[in-house]
Amino acid sequence: MTKSGRAYSLVQVVREIPLPTIAFDLESRRILAANDRALHAFSWSLEKLQKMEVADLWQTQDVPAAISSIAMVTSGDVESYQAIRHLRGGDHAHAEVTIRIRKITLGDENFGLLSFEVNQMPGDEVPNSTSLTIALIVTDHQWIIEHISSDIESIVGEPPHAFIGTPLLDWIKPTEVARFASTIGRIVAHGGGGTVQTVMQSRSGSLHPIWTLVIPLSDQSPPRLGVVLTGCPTVGAELSFEIDRQLSRCVEVVADLGDLNLRVVSANLSTRQLEILAELLQGHRVKEIADKFFLSQSTVRNHLTDIFKKVGVHSQTELLAKFVAPLSAGSESEFA
Numbered sequence: 001m002t003k004s005g006r007a008y009s010l011v012q013v014v015r016e017i018p019l020p021t022i023a024f025d026l027e028s029r030r031i032l033a034a035n036d037r038a039l040h041a042f043s044w045s046l047e048k049l050q051k052m053e054v055a056d057l058w059q060t061q062d063v064p065a066a067i068s069s070i071a072m073v074t075s076g077d078v079e080s081y082q083a084i085r086h087l088r089g090g091d092h093a094h095a096e097v098t099i100r101i102r103k104i105t106l107g108d109e110n111f112g113l114l115s116f117e118v119n120q121m122p123g124d125e126v127p128n129s130t131s132l133t134i135a136l137i138v139t140d141h142q143w144i145i146e147h148i149s150s151d152i153e154s155i156v157g158e159p160p161h162a163f164i165g166t167p168l169l170d171w172i173k174p175t176e177v178a179r180f181a182s183t184i185g186r187i188v189a190h191g192g193g194g195t196v197q198t199v200m201q202s203r204s205g206s207l208h209p210i211w212t213l214v215i216p217l218s219d220q221s222p223p224r225l226g227v228v229l230t231g232c233p234t235v236g237a238e239l240s241f242e243i244d245r246q247l248s249r250c251v252e253v254v255a256d257l258g259d260l261n262l263r264v265v266s267a268n269l270s271t272r273q274l275e276i277l278a279e280l281l282q283g284h285r286v287k288e289i290a291d292k293f294f295l296s297q298s299t300v301r302n303h304l305t306d307i308f309k310k311v312g313v314h315s316q317t318e319l320l321a322k323f324v325a326p327l328s329a330g331s332e333s334e335f336a
Contacts, residue, residue: 009106014038019100019115019245022049026074026103026112029053029067041118042087042095054114059086065190066099070112072194073101077183079211080244082251083192087116102195102244117248132246134271137227138257141220143168147257149271155210155231157202160268168225173199173207188216188223193251195244197232213247217258226254253278268310276303280316281323 010023010033020038024031031049039046054070055063062085069081080102087095098117103110133154138147144167148160156171163171172180180198187194193215200208209232217224228250230243250271256278269277272293279289286304290297304316313319 010111013104013106014113017113017115019117021113021115022054023104024054024112024114026070026110029055029070029112032111038116041116054112057087059088062086065192069101069190069192072186072190073103073112074110076103077186078194078196079103080195081187081190081192082194082213082248083190100244100248132230132243134228134230134246134250136250136254136257136271136274137163137168137225137229138217138254139168139225139227141218141222141224143222143225149274150268151271152229155229156200156208157204157206162203168227171200171202173201184214184225187214188221191216195247200229211243211247213251215251215254217255224258226251226258228254250275256281269307273303273307273310276300277307277319280304281320 014021014023014033014035017035018037020041021035022031022038023033031052031054034044034046034049038044039049055067058066065083066085069083072078073081080100082098082100084096085099087097095118100113100115100117102113104113105111133151135152135155136147136149137145137152140146144165145163148163150160152163153159169177169181176198180196183194183196187196193213195211195213198210198212200210202208210229211232213228215226215228217226228247230247232243253271253275257274275293276289279292284292286297286300289295290300293300308314308319311319311322313322
């Protein structure tokens, strides 16, 4: 690919990503392109950016971790990496943003993509355009599985109760365990989250290539882990932005899961139902939940009815009482 062709392709790639995004050279870390969302959100000029390296965007304390995370993506240890970082310069000198770094291939060359997720105004979220089956897992400090969503059965072919109380690594293909565990160690050391390709193995021996987004949930060593995963038909396929985005949208839910009462384990809740439950426990109402997930209010209410049945309650007040302090008398608001 010619230099002009490469530049045009990079511009096209970043232009189509619905988040502020820049493209950069993986070796020199020099910034090569940026979409209008990035230029507008952070009051940058393209001319100024193209004279900078990626490390120039961060406050000093974040630079070593940012460079190390780029190295992980460059080496292929992780397919993508995300973390909270602090921007420097411009009108957002102290902006705290979630970054996502991943590698793309154009022709025979590799480049880095750096996307920024800033606090969004209501209605600014991008709806899911691809239907993926996503499962959620939470482990204890020894990486024993405590929580798991029912969607795991359609990905690995095993019911959720088969996973509870078993080591996470027992479900990884034996030849993949060392690499997977080592990569998790590097992710934990950098304090962010990383998307890793691996292969899960069912009790029958069948193999299931997957993408896993692994997030440390505590500061202990080893930490509790939150894992968001989805099936991938071809292990060597490039991680698309859409898959990365949909895995990332579940990070907040899997973190909330780590704080839920363990009785939710036996409730056999789906990933969507866990998302709705987490929102409900934070005090959000049906309309807010529907707007966040681009669902109708009747769909949210139907999910809540199913949650009631699975958890074994008859009202929203009883549901909340299983996980948080009971509502005060007269404050019940069914499906409000």
